[in-house]
Amino acid sequence: MDLRLFKSQSLDKLKEGFKMVTSKKLFLVLTLFLLATMILGGCAKNSGEPGNPSTPKEEQKTDTQKILLNQIVQLAEQGKIINCEFPVEKTVIDTVEEKWGKPDKVDYVAQAKGSYATYGKHKVVFGFNKGSQIFDVRSFDDNVKQITMSKVKEVLGKPGNTLQYDTEDMLVYQAGENYELLFIFPKATQQEADPKLDHYNVFYPRGTVNLMADDPGISYLQGTAKTKATNRYEVAGIDDAAAFEAIFTTVQGLVKKDDKSQVAQYILYPIHVSIDGKKTKINNETDFVKYYDQIFNEKVKKALIQQDVNKTFVNYQGVMVGDGEIWFTAAPDKGHKYYIYAVNNS
Structure with missing residues (x-):
């Protein structure tokens, strides 16, 4: 056989062998790449499935309640509720009437030791004593009605007192030195184990005191009327x-x-x-x-x-x-x- 022909044939076989090896390697690389893509894609898809941590929308809802509760506490320490400029203790009902006009109705509530003026448009109710001093202000704002009982306890901690009535439950917290913060919820049921807030109050206990009648006033934090009121004057x-x-x-x-x-x-x-x-x-x-x-x-x-x-x-x-x-x-x-x-x- 001609030596040149032999060399040519041998070279052709080597090229073919090289092509086969290269093709197999390329196939292997492509296969591994596709498998990796499928695995990563599956993980990304599963990250939004049920069983995972709360979605951003749920977290935003939770944060909104927390922010609102913190705002409620800060204002309560000043004697105020949200969306209302009139603090308890330092305001008389005449001042409210000058700015908001006459209330929709005024009811005397003997058990609460005062009269209550309702302003439906503002979703606010004011309680005032015989001297016209406001000692109780209540908020029925739509925003507070989304707050759950469990959220109040989570954000504000254990209440200073819990009062249970026939149709509602009350969580009571101290607000600064002089005021009490009351959260009023409907009774929990099997259908609604974690009830939402009906309304909340900022309450000034000393505004219910009447020493002339030997009446020590009301303190929801203590659960009943105070045993004996102090008189610094x-x-x-x-x-x-x-x-x-x-x-x-x-x-x-x-x-x-x-x-x-x-x-x-x-x-x-x-x-x-x-x-x-x-x-x-x-x-x-x-x-x-x-x-x-x-x-x-x-x-x-x-x-x-x-x-x-x-x-x-x-x-x-x-x-x-x-x-x-x-x-x-x-x-x-x-x-x-x-x-x-x-x-x-x-």
Whole structure:
């Protein structure tokens, strides 16, 4: 055989063998690639199937309830509910009527120790005492009605008290030093084991106290009426703390509005004040209104408007506002019972 022919044939066989080996390797690589793609694709598909952690939509719903509950707590510590500017303790019902108009209805509830004004449009109900001071404000806002009982406990922890009634259950939490936060739910059933909120309240217990009637008031945190209410104003001869605080709040509101004739009714005459740098005796409401702007100057008004009644200084002389700009005292024989008897406006 010709040597050149032999070499040519051998070379052709080598090429064919190389092609076969290459094809097998390529086939193997492609096969492995397809298998890997199928496995990864299956994992990605299974990640959204039932049994996996909550979907982003569910997590968003949960977070929304948590955010709302935190907002409710923050406002409650200020005596307020959501979507309402009027705090308990520091507001009288007259102030609400000036801004929102007359309520849809007013009901007296003896068990709650006050009257309740309903504002359906705003989905808010105010409870107020005989001094017109608001001690209870309730929110029926649509947003709160999505909050479940389990979510309240999860976010806020164990309640300070749980009260059970015939048709509803109440979770009670402390809100700051002076207020209570009440969550009212319908009774749990087999169909609804985790009921949704009906409404919630911010409640001011001291606003229900009536020492004149030996009534210690209501505290839902304690579950029943308080055993005995304390009266920080007793040394000043003020025997009804709730009534005094209601009048104090009323006068604050009147001064804020510059309602001169109404403020004049809460002055114990005669009263000595400074007019044009001279000590002047004001004998009646007419004279007081005449010199009102000089008596209740900006310094005096600011001191009263900004004063927290719970942080007033009290001694045998009375209740002091600010640095002594105003003093209140008891006058049992007078109509309002508690009056301003000194104004230091110099």
